Amino acid sequence: MSKAVETDWLTIVRSAGAKVGLDVDQADPIQVSENAIYRLPGCVVARVSRPGQLAAARREVNVARWLEASGVSAVQVVPNVDQPVDIGGRAVTFWRELPSHHHGTPTQVAAVLEQLHRLSIPASFDLGEVAPFIRLEDRIEAAHGLSDEDRRWLRAHLAELQQRWEDLPKGLPWCVIHGDAWVGNLAATDDGQVVLLDLERTSIGPPEWDLVHTAIKGTSFGWITAEQYAEFCDVYGHDVTEWEGFELLRDIREFRMTTMAVQAASNRPALREQAERRLACIRGERGPRPWSGWKALE
Known part of the structure; x- marks a missing residue:
């Protein structure tokens, strides 16, 4: 039986960052499971989806931009970046990192x-x-x-x-x-x-x-x-x-x-x-x- 191929999350993040001109040399993992989240320089967070989620990621980016334009305080995508980025069937999106925070009430x-x-x-x-x-x-x-x-x-x-x-x-x-x-x-x-x-x-x-x-x-x-x-x-x-x-x-x-x-x-x-x-x-x-x-x- 062949071994399952482990996902190379860091390579995916670096490939996506290179495509859109973001600094990804110091990418640090925040969470890795069926998807992954990495912290990048400049208060940027990269999110990598599970396979087959490109359309869903595109819609989420559209929602974030629309909410920002509508005056609703929500997590924001990095501006002036063409996203999501498709890397081998996984959608990569880039977000502004939040300052220190806790759950709402x-x-x-x-x-x-x-x-x-x-x-x-x-x-x-x-x-x-x-x-x-x-x-x-x-x-x-x-x-x-x-x-x-x-x-x-x-x-x-x-x-x-x-x-x-x-x-x-x-x-x-x-x-x-x-x-x-x-x-x-x-x-x-x-x-x-x-x-x-x-x-x-x-x-x-x-x-x-x-x-x-x-x-x-x-x-x-x-x-x-x-x-x-x-x-x-x-x-x-x-x-x-x-x-x-x-x-x-x-x-x-x-x-x-x-x-x-x-x-x-x-x-x-x-x-x-x-x-x-x-x-x-x-x-x-x-x-x-x-x-x-x-x-x-x-």
Whole structure:
């Protein structure tokens, strides 16, 4: 059996930088997994995608430029650089490095979402519609530690959620949404800026899809207090839990978080207990919400 070929991330970054005239001699890795992030001189960060993501990277670059022009504080691409750069099927993009920062707060998320959701839909490029089930089948297939019975249940539950989505109740008007709006995707810098991160899921969809992420932090997991959630609703001006479609979006979000854990546990045994806990919860085996013991995947 032949050995798997290890990705030469540094060569990819240097090749892309050379194509667009950026200094890549002192590229230092920040994170390397199925994709990679490198720090370059001049407060520049290079991101290398997994294969086949050129169109997605191009759209993310377009979103970042559009948000900057629209006055929404979000992560910014390096200006005057023709990107993404295609290196052997991997998309490389270049971003301005953020100053020292920490996670935002629920109220900061609410303020940014209220601004984002008021924007007119861009005419210069196609954002596409929200894809709430993207990669979920792949996650289930990649979760090698699942029993056959658990895998069958996950597939059946996914099919049920997809059917329920077809009958999503009417809510707020569809608009530009972030797609993965939680405190970890909002950077609060030490100099007082609040910056929206991770733009790859930005699309057209129900604004409730963004709001439910914070709502379940309280109703499903007890990660935030009732007072914190009330402040979130006050800042945004709407409580998604009062909408008849809330339970569906909640269930999809919980399912996404569970499949992420069961896939990750396939290669990281330390996460197996967390994956099993999440699966038991959404199967109704751990009683009513809020459930205890859900923890961030480290």
